[in-house]
Amino acid sequence: MLAMDYRGPYRVRLSEKPMPKILHPRDAIVRVTRSCICGSDLHLYHGMVPDTRVGMTFGHEFCGIVEEVGPEVENLKAGDHVLVPFNIACGQCHFCKQGLFGNCHESNAQATAVGGIYGYSHTAGGYDGGQAEYVRVPYADVGPTLIPDWMDPDDAVLLTDVVPTGYQAAEMGGIQKGDTVVVFGAGPVGLMAARAAWLFGAGRVIVFDHIDYRLEFARTFGPAEVYNFKEVDDVVVFLKKTTDGLGVDVAIDAVGGDAKGNFLQTLFGTKLKLEAGNAIALHWAINSVKKGGIVSVVGVYGPTGNMVPMGNVVNKGITIRANQASVKRLLPRLIEHVRAGHINPKAMITHKVPLADVADAYHIFAAKLDGCIKPVLVPNGG
Amino acid sequence: MTLPVKTESPSLVDTSTIPGWGVDADPRNDPTYPMRDQTQDHGLTRHWDRPPIQHPDVEILQSIEHIRQPAVVGTSTPPSGLSGVLRRTAFRWSESNWIHWLMLMGADRINVVEGVVADLAHARLPNIPGEMGIRSELAYNKRGFTKKVAVVAGVSLAISLLARGRRARKREDGTQG
Numbered sequence: 084m085l086a087m088d089y090r091g092p093y094r095v096r097l098s099e100k101p102m103p104k105i106l107h108p109r110d111a112i113v114r115v116t117r118s119c120i121c122g123s124d125l126h127l128y129h130g131m132v133p134d135t136r137v138g139m140t141f142g143h144e145f146c147g148i149v150e151e152v153g154p155e156v157e158n159l160k161a162g163d164h165v166l167v168p169f170n171i172a173c174g175q176c177h178f179c180k181q182g183l184f185g186n187c188h189e190s191n192a193q194a195t196a197v198g199g200i201y202g203y204s205h206t207a208g209g210y211d212g213g214q215a216e217y218v219r220v221p222y223a224d225v226g227p228t229l230i231p232d233w234m235d236p237d238d239a240v241l242l243t244d245v246v247p248t249g250y251q252a253a254e255m256g257g258i259q260k261g262d263t264v265v266v267f268g269a270g271p272v273g274l275m276a277a278r279a280a281w282l283f284g285a286g287r288v289i290v291f292d293h294i295d296y297r298l299e300f301a302r303t304f305g306p307a308e309v310y311n312f313k314e315v316d317d318v319v320v321f322l323k324k325t326t327d328g329l330g331v332d333v334a335i336d337a338v339g340g341d342a343k344g345n346f347l348q349t350l351f352g353t354k355l356k357l358e359a360g361n362a363i364a365l366h367w368a369i370n371s372v373k374k375g376g377i378v379s380v381v382g383v384y385g386p387t388g389n390m391v392p393m394g395n396v397v398n399k400g401i402t403i404r405a406n407q408a409s410v411k412r413l414l415p416r417l418i419e420h421v422r423a424g425h426i427n428p429k430a431m432i433t434h435k436v437p438l439a440d441v442a443d444a445y446h447i448f449a450a451k452l453d454g455c456i457k458p459v460l461v462p463n464g465g
Numbered sequence: 466m467t468l469p470v471k472t473e474s475p476s477l478v479d480t481s482t483i484p485g486w487g488v489d490a491d492p493r494n495d496p497t498y499p500m501r502d503q504t505q506d507h508g509l510t511r512h513w514d515r516p517p518i519q520h521p522d523v524e525i526l527q528s529i530e531h532i533r534q535p536a537v538v539g540t541s542t543p544p545s546g547l548s549g550v551l552r553r554t555a556f557r558w559s560e561s562n563w564i565h566w567l568m569l570m571g572a573d574r575i576n577v578v579e580g581v582v583a584d585l586a587h588a589r590l591p592n593i594p595g596e597m598g599i600r601s602e603l604a605y606n607k608r609g610f611t612k613k614v615a616v617v618a619g620v621s622l623a624i625s626l627l628a629r630g631r632r633a634r635k636r637e638d639g640t641q642g
């Protein structure tokens with residue numbers, strides 16, 4: 084079968100790989116119909132995530148048709164069209180039982196901090212991902228969810244990650260009616276967070292980025308007040324000024340370690356890799372939230388450490404909430420929201436690219452070319 | 466009020482001997498709800514009912530913070546070559562140790578070279594510009610492309626001039642090497 088093949092930082096290609104096999108009685112094999120490239124894949128693509136091995140196939144946002152199931156799979160059968168949450172979760176460990184499907188203890192041998200994630204380096208379990216014609220799906224009774232008849236597969240594939248992630252970002256913000264919410268990052272995750280903030284009753288939503296076409300999109304998709312951080316002197320001062328000097332109620336980091344802006348963070352985090360990425364968005368979130376406020380982090384950072392103003396967290400009494408999205412937990416609610424027209428995920432898809440052109444799709448998304456917001460890879464016959 | 470016992474860590478302190486233990490506990494003051502649901506007693510212990518265990522036929526490196534192999538494991542790209550040796554070594558340290566991650570990053574870089582060597586060994590010349598998406602760079606970012614080409618050309622020129630200068634100087638001094 085054909086699959087995306089990582090060759091090193093900034094280098095990917097399509098290769099012929101062996102068909103995935105059932106390796107566990109609860110596995111399924113899924114024929115991929117759609118597979119996105121995510122902002123999270125860019126951390127891998129840029130060589131920022133330790134233990135990213137040459138030859139691995141990325142892709143944690145995919146949907147497809149069940150091809151084969153292992154002997155212990157009960158809820159799925161060949162032919163089912165499913166969307167597959169990016170978390171590999173057993174559904175019965177200490178953490179899954181609490182709804183922490185992003186933190187399963189039975190799916191990642193290489194690390195304990197995070198559960199298994201499809202195609203996301205060996206630090207997230209060493210599973211080949213869905214940017215391929217076929218993919219192995221462990222614990223097939225837990226994650227995969229039937230795509231309702233009425234749902235467009237373009238919406239379904241976005242429910243595997245960015246929609247629940249943006250939604251959980253707002254949820255973790257503990258937004259109360261009338262709150263002012265700032266979202267850093269106008270990528271698909273930040274856009275969804277801005278949209279979801281309203282669902283939780285926000286009174287005001289502000290989005291920061293430095294890419295104008297994305298800000299323009301956020302202005303209507305949020306809808307939100309949008310600002311280019313390159314055009315303001317000091318983001319924190321700007322936010323304080325626009326909130327009577329108090330700061331925002333809730334600050335959401337939807338950027339993560341691939342942030343731009345700030346010389347020192349770029350030097351230490353991006354260039355020298357002494358930090359687990361550039362943490363300037365998190366730094367801004369901590370410093371711009373009001374005392375007693377909540378910082379909600381879904382932006383992804385590496386496993387080492389980052390320079391953030393911890394002293395301010397203490398002195399301001401900030402609550403920081405963060406996690407990998409628990410997709411499975413949120414799906415029922417989000418499917419309702421799509422049906423009710425509260426959210427329109429597929430509006431974010433700007434590029435549909437044949438799997439064969441995976442190298443160009445990565446470059447376009449990474450370099451933010453051609454107005455790209457969300458690219459979707461479609462295998463032949465998908 | 467009794468709280469569900471969630472782990473079986475040894476209880477070094479008998480809470481019943483502490484005056485006032487738990488009197489201020491307030492389940493509603495849980496900033497992690499609804500991220501995690503602690504309202505019900507799920508009977509959580511370290512000994513949850515485990516899924517069947519996968520027996521991988523490839524080498525799996527395992528965090529030393531795990532007390533046992535998780536029930537399923539990924540079998541993509543098992544460690545191999547020099548990068549594999551380095552990865553194995555890295556797993557002697559825990560996730561909270563910098564050296565663990567630094568060694569893995571080092572292994573990743575070596576692995577890239579191994580990938581190219583493997584390609585060549587299979588009589589395949591990797592099309593690196595293609596893998597980097599050069600077509601889209603040309604189509605959507607001509608200026609960036611020209612800039613990059615200019616920088617690469619400039620740097621290579623500078624290096625070759627330097628090298629030539631040094632060689633010429635050495636020849637003049639009559640030194641060898």
Ligand SMILES: NC(=O)c1ccc[n+]([C@@H]2O[C@H](COP(=O)([O-])OP(=O)(O)OC[C@H]3O[C@@H](n4cnc5c(N)ncnc54)[C@H](O)[C@@H]3O)[C@@H](O)[C@H]2O)c1
Nearest residue numbers: 122123248268270271272292338339342343382383407408
């Ligand atoms: N926690 C989770 O479960 C989860 C799931 C999916 C994605 N993520 C993470 O969310 C983040 C965003 O994902 P995405 O798909 O939207 O990525 P993306 O790359 O499309 O978007 C990131 C945006 O942030 C902007 N940006 C860069 N520096 C900034 C700064 N200092 N301030 C404000 N904006 C800045 C970029 O210009 C870009 O538009 C990534 O870190 C990704 O790994 C987390």
Ligand SMILES: [Zn+2]
Nearest residue numbers: 121123144244
């Ligand atoms: Zn993703």
Ligand SMILES: [Zn+2]
Nearest residue numbers: 173176179187
């Ligand atoms: Zn689990």
